[in-house]
Structures are given as structure tokens and as C-alpha cells.
Amino acid sequence: xxxxxxxxxxxxIFHFLKRRRNVLLITSALAFISSIIFSLLIEDKYESSVILxxxxxxxxxxxxxxxxxxxxxxxxxxGEEEEAEQLIQLLNSDDIRGHIIEKFDLMNHxxxxxxxxxxxxxxxxxxxxxxxxxxxxxxxxxxxxxxTDKEYAANIANEISLxxxxxxxxxxxxxxxxxxxxxxxxxxxLVAEINRMEDTLNQIRAKGVQDYETQVEVLSNQYGAALxxxxxxxxxxxxxxxxxxxxxxxxxxxxxxxxxYEREKxxxxxxxxxxxxxxxxxxxDQTFIVNKAYPSEKASYPIRWLIVVASTxxxxxxxxxVLILFDPKA
Numbered sequence: 001x002x003x004x005x006x007x008x009x010x011x012x013i014f015h016f017l018k019r020r021r022n023v024l025l026i027t028s029a030l031a032f033i034s035s036i037i038f039s040l041l042i043e044d045k046y047e048s049s050v051i052l053x054x055x056x057x058x059x060x061x062x063x064x065x066x067x068x069x070x071x072x073x074x075x076x077x078x079g080e081e082e083e084a085e086q087l088i089q090l091l092n093s094d095d096i097r098g099h100i101i102e103k104f105d106l107m108n109h110x111x112x113x114x115x116x117x118x119x120x121x122x123x124x125x126x127x128x129x130x131x132x133x134x135x136x137x138x139x140x141x142x143x144x145x146x147x148t149d150k151e152y153a154a155n156i157a158n159e160i161s162l163x164x165x166x167x168x169x170x171x172x173x174x175x176x177x178x179x180x181x182x183x184x185x186x187x188x189x190l191v192a193e194i195n196r197m198e199d200t201l202n203q204i205r206a207k208g209v210q211d212y213e214t215q216v217e218v219l220s221n222q223y224g225a226a227l228x229x230x231x232x233x234x235x236x237x238x239x240x241x242x243x244x245x246x247x248x249x250x251x252x253x254x255x256x257x258x259x260x261y262e263r264e265k266x267x268x269x270x271x272x273x274x275x276x277x278x279x280x281x282x283x284x285d286q287t288f289i290v291n292k293a294y295p296s297e298k299a300s301y302p303i304r305w306l307i308v309v310a311s312t313x314x315x316x317x318x319x320x321x322v323l324i325l326f327d328p329k330a
Contacts, residue, residue: 023319045146051289053140054287140290179280
């Protein structure tokens with residue numbers, strides 16, 4: 001029974017199509033011709049693209065000087081998901097968009113009137129429609145540019161790849177210089193403090209305090225011997241020296257211990273200072289460009305045959321549905 005119903009329905013549709021073939025053929029033919037004309041009116045656009053990878057590290061000192069702590073981050077390795085997402089954020093930044101719009105005069109290139117009420121919105125929408133960034137399955141970043149001028153498309157894609165390197169380096173340099181200023185200030189402050197303590201120690205040494213523990217031991221023995229021998233003059237001189245050492249000895253020991261501690265801090269800080277200087281004064285590439293953009297030999301948009309086929313098929317199906325709905329004999 002189901003087979004018979006299927007045959008009836010199939011026969012009914014076949015007879016319906018045969019009966020309405022003229023309308024279907026005419027509308028489909030009109031759609032075919034119209035879509036061809038429409039597709040020919042669409043201006044050709046050429047695609048150029050750049051493939052690049054972010055690096056795994058942004059610190060020169062960590063990449064090259066401090067390999068014990070950061071040896072798992074080789075600066076020659078490609079970045080992963082986090083670095084790729086950060087790079088996409090930079091590619092979408094106002095700095096890069098503004099630079100590209102200004103350098104290539106996209107307002108005029110996209111035929112947007114400077115007097116238009118929503119000229120900025122129209123410009124940004126056109127920019128977004130023609131310039132795209134996305135992450136590939138290999139964690140690389142693809143910069144894709146469409147333009148009616150093949151040279152423009154390639155030049156814009158290449159310029160973006162260069163500008164994102166500049167913007168990323170600029171951000172890192174700014175932070176690195178701020179870090180250097182902080183470390184340098186702390187370093188100079190510590191050096192000045194050590195010098196101040198050294199001056200105070202020199203003043204104490206000038207009073208005869210050279211090595212507190214050894215001097216106390218030696219002078220005490222000499223003082224005792226002088227008393228035993230009844231040499232009062234020598235004993236009095238030795239007693240004066242012991243009084244001086246007793247007066248300044250505590251401060252002397254405190255300064256010596258504090259200086260030892262501060263010099264250890266200075267040694268550690270000197271290493272941090274050296275790393276901060278390297279980061280502020282040196283640069284390594286933040287991206288690896290795998291493929292540069294070149295002018296395309298063939299337009300990639302529009303795909304005219306697809307427009308024609310899709311329009312014709314859609315018109316045929318739509319006409320058939322309409323006829324079925326409104327045909328009393330259907």
C-alpha cells in the first residue's frame with residue numbers, strides 16, 4: 001500500500017511538473033540569465049594572505065640569559081593557543097586598523113564619501129568585510145585580505161604582518177623600560193646605601209677599630225700583662241683603646257653584618273638589573289612569518305558559477321512550491 005501511494009505521489013508530481021513546465025522553465029531561465037548578469041556586475045576581488053606564528057616568549061633575557069628557569073620556553077619554538085589568541089587581539093587593535101586605513105587611504109579606496117553621515121562606520125564595516133584574521137588548526141595566524149586591486153591586497157596583508165610585529169614590540173618595550181627604571185632606581189639606591197655604610201665604617205676604622213673580636217682579645221691580653229708587670233702607663237693606654245673599641249665595636253659589628261647582607265642583595269639585584277637592561281635595549285622577533293603575501297593571478301570572489309547555479313535552483317524550487325500551494329489541481 002505504501003509503494004502504491006509512493007507511485008501515485010511520484011506520478012502526481014511528474015504530471016504536475018509536466019503541466020507547469022512552461023512556467024517553471026521560464027522562471028528558471030529568467031533566474032539563470034539574471035544571475036549571470038548580476039554575477040558579471042559584481043566586481044572581481046583578489047585574495048592575498050600571510051601565514052605567521054607567534055613566538056613562545058616575549059623576554060630576551062628569559063629566552064637567552066636565564067635558561068635554567070625558562071629552558072622549557074625556547075624562543076625558537078612556535079607559540080601555542082594562548083599566544084595565537086593574543087596575536088589576534090593585537091591584529092584587531094585600533095593601532096593596526098588606523099595605520100592601515102591611513103597608509104592605504106582606504107576611505108577613498110573604498111569609495112566612501114568624507115561627507116557621509118556614517119562614514120566611519122561604513123569604513124570600519126568595509127575594512128572588516130575585506131580584512132580578516134583567524135587561527136588555523138596548526139596554531140598559526142592567517143591574515144586574509146580581499147581587494148579589487150591585487151597589488152593592494154598583497155601590500156595590505158604584508159603591511160599588517162609587519163605592523164603587528166612593531167605594535168607588539170612597542171608594547172613590550174614600554175613595559176621593559178618601565179621595569180628597567182624601577183630596577184635601576186632600586187639598584188642605585190642600594191649602591192648609595194652601601195657606600196654610606198662604607199663611609200661610616202671608614203670613620204670607625206679611623207678611630208682604631210679594625211677587627212673588633214681580634215682586637216678585643218689581643219688588647220685584653222696585653223692589658224692584663226701590663227697590670228701584672230705593674231706598667232701603669234701601658235695599662236692606661238691599652239684601657240683607652242679598649243674603651244674606644246667598646247664604644248664603637250657594636251656599631252662596627254652591626255655595620256659589617258648589614259653590609260654583608262646588602263651586598264648579597266646587590267649581587268642578586270645586579271643580575272635582575274642586567275636582565276632588565278637586555279629586555280629594554282635588545283629586541284627579538286615576536287612572530288615567524290611563514291608565507292608572505294603575493295598578488296593573486298586569479299580572482300577569488302565572486303564564484304560566478306556558484307551564484308548562477310544556486311540562484312537558478314532556488315528559483316526553480318521556490319516557483320514549484322508556490323505553484324503547488326496555489327494550484328487547485330495540485
